[in-house]
Amino acid sequence: MAVEAEVLNELHRLRTRMPQLTGALAASADGLVLARDMPDVEAEALAALTAAALGVGRRMADLTARGDFRELLVRGAGGYVATYAAGPTAVLTLLADDRVNVGRLHLEGRRSGGRIAELVAAGTQADRPRLLGETPSPTGRGRILGSLPVRIPPQSRHER
Numbered sequence: 001m002a003v004e005a006e007v008l009n010e011l012h013r014l015r016t017r018m019p020q021l022t023g024a025l026a027a028s029a030d031g032l033v034l035a036r037d038m039p040d041v042e043a044e045a046l047a048a049l050t051a052a053a054l055g056v057g058r059r060m061a062d063l064t065a066r067g068d069f070r071e072l073l074v075r076g077a078g079g080y081v082a083t084y085a086a087g088p089t090a091v092l093t094l095l096a097d098d099r100v101n102v103g104r105l106h107l108e109g110r111r112s113g114g115r116i117a118e119l120v121a122a123g124t125q126a127d128r129p130r131l132l133g134e135t136p137s138p139t140g141r142g143r144i145l146g147s148l149p150v151r152i153p154p155q156s157r158h159e160r
Contacts, residue, residue: 003123007116008035014094014112018104022079023095026086026116029054034090034120041095050083050093057083071109073102084109087117089124 011024015037023038031051036043058069074081080096082105092113096105 003119004035006119006123008037010112010115010119011035011037014108018096018100018108020097020100020105021094022097024112025050025093027051027091027093029089029091034116038095046093050091053083054085054091071106073106080105082106082109084113085117086113087120090116090120092116 007026011026015021015024023036023041025036025038025041025043025046026034027047027050028034029051031048033043033047038046053072054069057072061067061069069085071085072083077098079098080094080100080102082094082096084092084094086092092109094105094109
C-alpha cells in the first residue's frame with residue numbers, strides 16, 4: 001500500500017530534522033506497525049506497548065475530563081519515549097536521547113503526527129469501495145455522484 005511508503009518517508013524526514021531521535025514508529029491504534037525507522041528496537045513489541053499506553057492515556061484523559069488524548073512522554077535514564085496521537089486510528093512513537101530539546105521534540109512530533117493522520121485518512125478513503133459512477137471531489141471534501149456533488153459532513157471530535 002502506498003500509505004505505508006508515505007508514512008515511512010515522513011518518519012525519515014522527521015529523523016533528518018531531529019538528529020537526536022534514535023527511532024520513530026507509526027502504528028495503528030490497535031498495535032500494528034504502519035512504518036518504522038528504528039534500528040535497535042523490536043518494532044512489533046513497541047507497537048503493541050504503544051497501543052496499550054494509548055488506551056491508558058485515552059482513559060486517563062477521559063476520566064479526568066481533559067479532552068481527547070494528545071501525547072504521552074516517558075523519561076528514562078537514557079532518554080525519552082514520546083507518543084503522539086496521529087488521528088483517530090494511528091499513533092506516532094519517537095525515541096530520543098537525553099540531550100533532546102523536549103519542546104522541539106513536541107513541536108516536531110505533533111507536526112508529524114498530524115501529517116501521518118492525514119496520510120492514513122487519505123489511504124482509508126482510497127481503500128474504501130466506490131459507488132458506481134462515483135469520482136472523488138476536486139476539493140477533497142465530498143464525492144461526485146454522476147453530476148451531483150454530495151457533501152459529506154466532517155466528523156465531530158467524538159467520532160474521530
